[in-house]
Amino acid sequence: MCEKQISIYKLAKHLGYPDSASLKKILDSILTKDEAEWMVHLPDNPKHLAAKIGGDKADLAIGLKNLFMRGLVLISEQSIDGPIYIVDDNPGRFMDMVLFDPRYHELGEAFVDLWRKFFNEELVFAPRSSDELPFRVIPVEEKIEVERAILPFESVSQIIQNATRIAVQNCPCRTRERRCESPLETCISLNETAEYMLNRQIGREISVDKAMEILKTCEEVGLVHETDNTDHPTIICNCCSCCCIFLRAITFFQQEDVVSHSRFFAQIDQSKCKSCQTCISRCKFSAISMTSQGAAINPMECYGCGLCTSTCPENAIKLIIREAADFIPHDGNQFMQGLTQTPSKK
Numbered sequence: 001m002c003e004k005q006i007s008i009y010k011l012a013k014h015l016g017y018p019d020s021a022s023l024k025k026i027l028d029s030i031l032t033k034d035e036a037e038w039m040v041h042l043p044d045n046p047k048h049l050a051a052k053i054g055g056d057k058a059d060l061a062i063g064l065k066n067l068f069m070r071g072l073v074l075i076s077e078q079s080i081d082g083p084i085y086i087v088d089d090n091p092g093r094f095m096d097m098v099l100f101d102p103r104y105h106e107l108g109e110a111f112v113d114l115w116r117k118f119f120n121e122e123l124v125f126a127p128r129s130s131d132e133l134p135f136r137v138i139p140v141e142e143k144i145e146v147e148r149a150i151l152p153f154e155s156v157s158q159i160i161q162n163a164t165r166i167a168v169q170n171c172p173c174r175t176r177e178r179r180c181e182s183p184l185e186t187c188i189s190l191n192e193t194a195e196y197m198l199n200r201q202i203g204r205e206i207s208v209d210k211a212m213e214i215l216k217t218c219e220e221v222g223l224v225h226e227t228d229n230t231d232h233p234t235i236i237c238n239c240c241s242c243c244c245i246f247l248r249a250i251t252f253f254q255q256e257d258v259v260s261h262s263r264f265f266a267q268i269d270q271s272k273c274k275s276c277q278t279c280i281s282r283c284k285f286s287a288i289s290m291t292s293q294g295a296a297i298n299p300m301e302c303y304g305c306g307l308c309t310s311t312c313p314e315n316a317i318k319l320i321i322r323e324a325a326d327f328i329p330h331d332g333n334q335f336m337q338g339l340t341q342t343p344s345k346k
Contacts, residue, residue, distance in 0.1 A: 004028070007036035015091040016126070022118040023091075029111060030098075035067060039087050042073065047081040065343045069200055071097035075341040083343050091123055092245060093335070099172035100187070101202045115176045124249050128257050134333060135246055136260035138225040138236070140306030144264065144319045151325060153231040154262065159190070160211045160236075167194040167203035168214060177243035186218055186238040192340040193234040199342040214238075222282055224305045229260050230332030241284040251284065262304035263323040266297050272316035279308035279317060 001009070008027045009018060017023050027036070038060065041053055046061035064085050067073045074097075075083045088094040095115055098104060104111060138156055152158040160166065169187045174180065188211055189197045197203035206214075215225070218238035224247065227233040241247040246259040266287075268279075273294030280288045280295065287301035288308060297308075299322070309317040 004031075004033040004036050007031075007033070007040045010040045011036065011087065014087055014089060015094060016089075017091065017118075017122060020118060020122055022114045022122070026098075026111070026114050026118070029107065029114075030070070030072070030104075035063065035072075038063060039067070039073065043076060043084050043086040045079050045082040045084050068343055070103075071101050071200065071202075074339040075343065076338065078341060083341065086339075088339075091126070095119070095123070095176075096172040096245075099175045100169050100197070101200070102170060103202075112176060112178070116178075119176060119245065124245075124253055124255070128255075130257040132333070133229050133257065133260040134335070135226045135237070136229040136328065137262045137303045137305050138227050139262045139264050139304050139319055140219055140225070140310045143306055143309035143317065145267075145321070149263075149321045151231075151263075151328070153233055154328065156215050156225055156236060157212065159227065159233050160188075160208055160215070163190040163194070163208075165194040165198075166190055166206050166208065166211050167197045168206050168211070169197055169203035171237070171243070173243040173245050173248075174240065177248070179242040180240050182221055182223060182240045182243075183214075183217065183238075186214060186223065188214065188236040188238075190234050190236070193334075193336045196336060196340040196342060219307070219310060222284070222307055224284055224303075224307065226259065228332070228334045229329060230334055231328055231330055232334060234334045234336060247284060251286070259303075261302070262306075263321055263325075263327050264304035264306070264319040265299045265302040265322050266304065266306065266308050266317050267299075267320045268295050268297055269316045269318075270294050272314045274314050274316075276313060278311055278313065282307045282311055 008024050011027055012018050012020055012023045046064055047057050050057040050060050073085045074088055076086045077084050138154055141155055144150055167189045168185055170184045171187050174184055223238040223240055226237045226239050239247050241251040249255045249258045270293050275294045285301055285303050287298050288295055306319050
């Protein structure tokens with residue numbers, strides 16, 4: 001095994017998949033021998049890394065910044081000798097940080113196919129903890145039975161309006177899976193996460209009105225809103241069940257403890273239901289079935305996204321609250337928590 005392959009193996013092991021042929025092929029295709037060696041010796045700043053492995057500090061600073069711009073390393077903190085670069089230990093986030101970047105398109109579909117294979121054959125089966133679900137569903141707002149029940153951090157409109165900066169990027173999941181024709185530029189990042197995306201030049205800054213327009217379009221085409229499972233959201237994803245890293249795990253792989261439902265569930269007024277079955281086609285979680293009395297919702301299968309409520313022609317479906325406010329973790333983990341710092345522009 002050559003030096004580069006040894007480094008690639010160590011990186012794949014760091015990500016939790018030392019025997020993954022797909023992941024090792026991915027890393028081999030986007031890293032030089034030197035870059036793989038640098039990453040193996042992280043976390044560190046350019047000065048200390050130069051002393052550790054030899055080389056010029058200035059060259060390493062440029063090289064590590066380049067790896068950052070390509071989504072292959074992150075910055076955990078700033079030190080007196082420069083940013084401390086790290087290799088992410090979350091393989092799903094590592095995958096997203098690469099696939100967010102349209103500059104990888106030049107590697108062709110074969111490169112994306114490797115990510116698709118890695119996710120569907122390996123990553124999707126990673127063990128999860130029901131106590132630390134990373135994302136949660138956000139409901140469509142207009143059909144909530146008691147509007148005052150919705151909290152600022154579970155209202156897409158208030159999340160957007162409270163943001164200091166907003167950016168939009170291509171969805172890494174639909175980039176990877178390519179299983180539907182849903183819009184691609186639908187991942188909305190907020191505040192420090194938006195700064196990260198813009199500094200990496202993988203997103204474009206948008207206004208509140210444009211963000212709301214994107215969210216409305218996503219609702220119309222049947223995409224589920226998701227965000228960090230915290231009361232301080234930093235990203236809003238708009239997810240299809242055929243591609244989303246979370247929803248595909250639920251709907252195709254029949255997995256549990258993947259993403260948290262909203263605090264609401266949908267309820268049908270049987271006296272209004274005309275059995276048109278529009279709600280069945282809108283539900284991504286197969287929570288709705290037809291009975292002799294009309295459509296019926298299994299509340300245990302309902303994630304409270306509200307897509308069924310917004311298109312019911314009889315206005316027969318509403319979202320009903322089922323969880324207390326403390327259901328959403330206070331200061332829970334954010335998608336890029338502590339990892340949104342960027343290198344100096346000098």
